[in-house]
Amino acid sequence: MGAHEELPRALVVDDEREVADAYALRLRGLCDVETDYDGEAALETVRDREIDVILLDRHMPGMSGDDILAELAAMEFTGRVIMVTAIDPDFDILDMPFDDYLCKPVDREDVRAAVTQQCTILGYATLGEYFSVEAKRRVIAAELPAEQRDSHEAYQRKQDRSRQLEQRARRLLDETTNLLDTFDEIARESG
Structure with a gap:
């Protein structure tokens, strides 16, 4: 990540404070990390700010990780979800809306990777x-x-959306500038 750009935003959700804090510590310098210790707090965080990646424990009292996944899907969450759990996977995970599954304990490098x-x-x-x-x-701006x-x-909504997407892409990818420069070189207006 470039020094002038903000870091990707991660949220660690685990009811065991020591575990959540340990994962957050492992991500220091790689992400801007927040921690929540229950499902309701996690959903409130996602409602309040754009989160890029959630590390989510499956087994928690009250609202489980599975319940949180269902709520995230209903909210049309646009980030990625990594389940980080001691629950051994079974066929039930095949239809669950997460993007990666790590079985505890997970070492520092695996979490970062x-x-x-x-x-x-x-x-x-x-x-x-x-x-x-x-x-x-x-093309509309040119014509x-x-x-x-x-x-x-x-048009105004598209312009706002474009700014949001560009900011998020820059936050997530190191090589964004080169890709954006190439895009900028393409003429889209009539001759």
Whole structure:
């Protein structure tokens, strides 16, 4: 990650404070890390800020990791989820909406590698969406007068979405600048 850019945002969710804090410590310097010790707090964090990767324990009192996954899916969470749990996997996980599954205990390098991988995957998906949104926005910007663009709600939403996607892609990927420069070089307006 470049020194001028913010780090990916990770959320560690585990009811065992020592475990959650240990995983957060392992991610220091790689991510901007928050910890929550129960499902309700975790969902509130996700509602309040854009989280890129969640490390989620499956077995917790009250709201389980499985319950949290269902809520995240209902919220249309756009980040990645890594289950980090002592529950041995079974066929039930095949249809669960998570992106990686690590069995405890997990060493420092495996946690960092899994988070890095998920940030990279999310970064490229985000960049793809950005290119789609921004290509449309740029052709409109090149072809229609500013007064029409400024009063068009859908255009303004696309412009805001484009900014959000670019910021997230830059946060997640080191090589974003080169990819954005190549995109910028493509002429989209009529000759």
